[in-house]
Amino acid sequence: MKLRIKSLRLTILRTSFSMLILLLKLIINSLSNIRKKVKNAKELT
DSSP states (O other), X not given: OHHHHHHHHHHHHHHHHHHXXXXXXXXXXXXXXXXXXXXXXXXXX
């Protein structure tokens, strides 16, 4: 029983960790996109 709980906790940790990495990648992508837009806007003016 204890082993099962341990493995379940491990899988939950792993999934949450991967979700966090995905979120970080999304945030970084959006930030780089905003930076590109700002650069383009500055070049236009």
